[in-house]
Amino acid sequence: MDAALLNPTLNPSAWSAYGVTLNSRLLLGTAGYPSPQALHEAIVASGTEVVTVGLRRVHAGTPAGQGGGDNGHIAAIRSALRKQGARLLPNTAGCRTAREAIELSHMARELYDTAWIKLEVVGDEQTLQPDPWELVLAAEELVREGFQVFPYCTDDLVTCQRLLDVGCELLMPWGAPIGSGQGLINPWALRTLRERLPHVPLIVDAGIGAPAHAVQAMELGYDAVLLNSAVSQARDPVRMAAAFGRAVQAGRLGFEAGVMAPQAMAVATTPVSGRPFLL
Amino acid sequence: MKIHVNGDAVELPEGTTLAELLQRLGHTPEAVGSAVDGRHVPRAARVARVLADGESVTLFQPIVGG
Secondary structure (H helix, E strand, O other), X not given: OOHHHHOHHHOOOOEEEOOXXXXXXXXXXXXXXXXXXXXXXXXXXXXXXXXXXXXXXXXXOOXXXXXXXXXXXXHHHHHHHXXXXXXXXXXOOOOOOHHHXXXXXXXXXXXXXXOEEEEOOEOOOXXXXXXXXXXXXXXXXXXXXXXXXXXXXXXXXXXXXXXXXXXXXXXXXXXXXXOOOOOOOOHHHHHHHHHHOOOOOEXXXXXXXXXXXXXXXXXXXXXXXXXXXXXXXXOOHHHHHHHHHHHHHHHHHHHHHOOOOOOOOOOOOXXXXXXXXXX | OEEEEOOEEEEOOOOOEHHHHHHHHOOOHHHOEEEXXXXXXXXXXXXXXXXXXXXXXXXXXXXXXX
16 A cells, blocks of 8 residues: 555645645646546546636537537536546637637636636747747736636746736746647756746646656646646556656655755765675 | 628628527527627626627637646
8 A cells, every 4th residue: 555645644745826725736638538438537547636628619500508519528527526626727728819818718717617717828830839928918917807827838937927927826837848748848947947936836837748757847846737638648548647646746745855966976875884895 | 780600601680689699599608608809798798789790709618628
């Protein structure tokens, strides 16, 4: 039996997003799963308490509320959320301007009944890199209108500071481009953000491909990770969801325990006194 | 008058409201978000929002997302 499961003091500490205490440090996306059942089971297996969702234009001739073309995935999400008391985090995927993102945020608040919004404003079609100017503009207005903004941003320190200046209480810098699975391509920048913003909840969002990447983010001192494709595109999404749930716990526990400082040369571990034989 | 709904042209009687349009299209009011010419129209405001010729209505529904 896992000792951590038996001894709650060996679990990672809780954290907080906009005043909501969360025990899981894994935020999970819901797109691209092979079936609603797989999605449901992955949410449960991951232990997540926050799942992301989106909005899209209604297809012509498809009445919403009668499936709406999502093949039951939204129902699977709602069912899984009820089972483990998780929350929804709607996104503004697809937006290219602050105005679009603001309007979509209002719709998300109405449809999902939450003030939380994962703010995405993309500025480049190849990398899906956030547009920092539009992002800050949108965040400023949304905060003014009572939204609790989770901005998907790059790892640029000054952009992050501007987002905090306009009222964001947490940040979600990318690890790598969305869906690329490359992991943390600029650990220096992420480490710098952590060091310069020690009291701001930081979530690595996008680019994580393997559980090891999530461990790395957590060992850097990040508060949580948000990922989607790494689970949904796995050969077995449910097992991968479980793997990420444990990876995040392991990485955070490692951070809290204090990772040893690397040494340039070997340092003997066994406390022998010199060589065993003096021949 | 002619308006556009998610890109498709639709003929409507003058004075049609957004709420009436949704009913005509068979949408459950609380299942979709609505915008006219890119501006969100809250659910409670649809009854009073009279559509005008040439306006563009966009309707959104919940989907999975990352």
